[in-house]
Amino acid sequence: MLGGLFGVVSRENLARDLFFGIDYHSHMGTEVGGLAYLDEDVRVISCDISNSQFKSVIQKYYGEIKGVMGIGVISSIEDEQPLKFESKMGTFALCTAGFIRNAKELYEELIAEGASFKRTRSTPEGPVPNQTELVGEIISRGKNIIDGIETMYRKIDGAISLLLLSKDERCIYASGDTFPLALGNRGEDWAVASETSAFPNLGFKTFKFLEYREIISISENGVKTRGNVGFKKKFCPFLHVYFGFPSSDYYGVNAEIVRERCGGFLAENDDIKADLVLGIADSGFAHAIGYVKRKIELAEEKIRLKIEEFKQGKISFDELREAIIEEVRAIPPLRRPLVKYTPGWGRSYIPPTREKRELIAKYKQIPNAQLIEGKRIILVDDSIRRGTQLKDLLREKIWPYNPKEVHGRIASPPQLYPCIYDLSTRIEDLATYKAIGKIEGDISKYLDPTSQEYKLMVEKIRDMIGFTTLKFQTVENLIKAVIEAPNNKGLKEEDLCLYCWTGKY
Structure with missing residues (x-):
């Protein structure tokens, strides 16, 4: 399922960068929008946006956003997120985008191990776990955050991109999947996003495209690669065809150009x-x-051939003129x-x-x-x-x-x-x-x-x-x-x- 992620370490204006960075992913979801930021503690805001835009719902919290780092999400899944976790590796907030096909099996496995879920939805078909809560519970069972994320990827059948805001380590962990993430830079500030279209108006430039399931951390001290297990890469080209914003790049390839x-x-x-x-x-x-552009190019090619025929004396000037008029008139305009x-x-x-x-x-x-x-x-x-x-x-x-x-x-x-x-x-x-x-x-x-x-x-x-x-x-x-x-x-x-x-x- 679709969703857009944005995280930022911003010394200039966290509220502005986080608010607008998330909002630039509004085309990726219609159900839930939220953010988490690190002040003295991890603060989490999650809202139903099914009947209104992210910016109009979250705007009333704008003045509360403090600190230098935060993460956020806009999702097409109804599950509440970001979520806050208290674990053996400290306090962290988590947001996810994607879908876990074997969520039911993992949920039952964790229940059997003694896990407690607070946000499971009841349906006629049975309990449906909150996807982000499920991912967070798996991560929390790792030796550390990196091991937890790697374990999660080994366990799931599906695709999960995530941002994790750690209070104790004062950093953002990021990892992209079939729907990848990109890293942006603005001086000493860093941002990570599903859509590179979130970068320009905030002053960021695309620095790199995260490899498939690569794990990085972003802090006030910069960016570090923390893990790259080497899973076989999978990428959804429908991001280029439809899902993605036109000005976004995925692995360097621009959606509008595709x-x-x-x-x-x-x-x-x-x-x-x-x-x-x-x-x-x-x-x-x-x-x-692109259709019309190519029709123009094809007409130009035919006209060049006719000009060559004219130069070689194979056709008259009147025949050349008629051929040019015919080719130009055959190009359908974009309306x-x-x-x-x-x-x-x-x-x-x-x-x-x-x-x-x-x-x-x-x-x-x-x-x-x-x-x-x-x-x-x-x-x-x-x-x-x-x-x-x-x-x-x-x-x-x-x-x-x-x-x-x-x-x-x-x-x-x-x-x-x-x-x-x-x-x-x-x-x-x-x-x-x-x-x-x-x-x-x-x-x-x-x-x-x-x-x-x-x-x-x-x-x-x-x-x-x-x-x-x-x-x-x-x-x-x-x-x-x-x-x-x-x-x-x-x-x-x-x-x-x-x-x-x-x-x-």
Whole structure:
């Protein structure tokens, strides 16, 4: 499950840096926001943000924030955090982001060992432990904090990124997982964040990207690497495709650039004639920019070839002029026949309930009828999971205004499985499942755009949602969009978790 973490050692203004650093992760969660800071003791504030923004809820505590170091979280899980622990290794506060698949087994194991849990939720299916409390209990059983974190990683089946604020050691421990962390520097001050987009406006510059499950400590004396067990790296490329803020970098690779590259791959060999390109805000907009950008580049290449033909006397000046006009006119402009009403509406994928997701999706996009009527539209979006939001969007906000055609171009491959960290989606909910049912045998035929099985699957999804035509990104091009992007700091193809598209983890 999604969540954003931010921690800082700040000699200048802890309250400002911590408050805004956490708030810059608001796109990563909708349920709980909180912070902890070290004054004379560890102080913890945790709030329900399901009906309001982090900044508006936490602002009343702003004046209470003292000291030089603190941590915070915004989460899509309803569990209270950060949490404060009293343990044999001293007092500490902890916040986490991620998901533990074997939480029930670990919870029962700890209960059998005599652990006491105070924040377990009762459900019809049985007790559900608070994830952060579970992680804290495991850490507390280590020889020290470092050993506790390493033990936790060996025990869990899942992914946990964490920040731990130690009173006794006067430092912040940080470790990133499938959803990584980055370290920022500002003179003698340090910050650690899920999103590097939290750094610039606070004056920090990205210093390094933490290795997978590397453990560092940050104090007034600087930064130390405290552990690196050498687990096999796993990274979620959907941070680049959708989850992450556009200006954020992961292992050096920028999210906006990857989205533009994805759109560029969609544009290649796409011969659909259109009057405009629409990117579904917000993340689909960057993919749409990449689509149009690549169409311009392809037109330039064709025009250069025609100029060479003219120079060689193969075509006349009039033929050259007509060829140039034809290529320029064939480039569909990027326009906004749907406009996101930003104030008050968040992301429609993150909320845990279907009702809330569909409510946000319904009201956040406003159609502009005069840009839709009679137009051939290429609609670019980051992904199709359930397909319900896109289906409703076309039925309620586009087709009623009489476009001529609406062509779907999806920047990621068909999702054949729910993300292993996604509690809100069952495999039966996926558009692919509705199209083809349970996949039996060789999955590769549903990954190959040339196979009859793949074509039939896409055609059924197209008909179900209501597009004139529909094309998806290939797995190969998605990998290229990430791995071959500029400034890659060691991210390799084998590091990418492609489970939701290929079934391989």
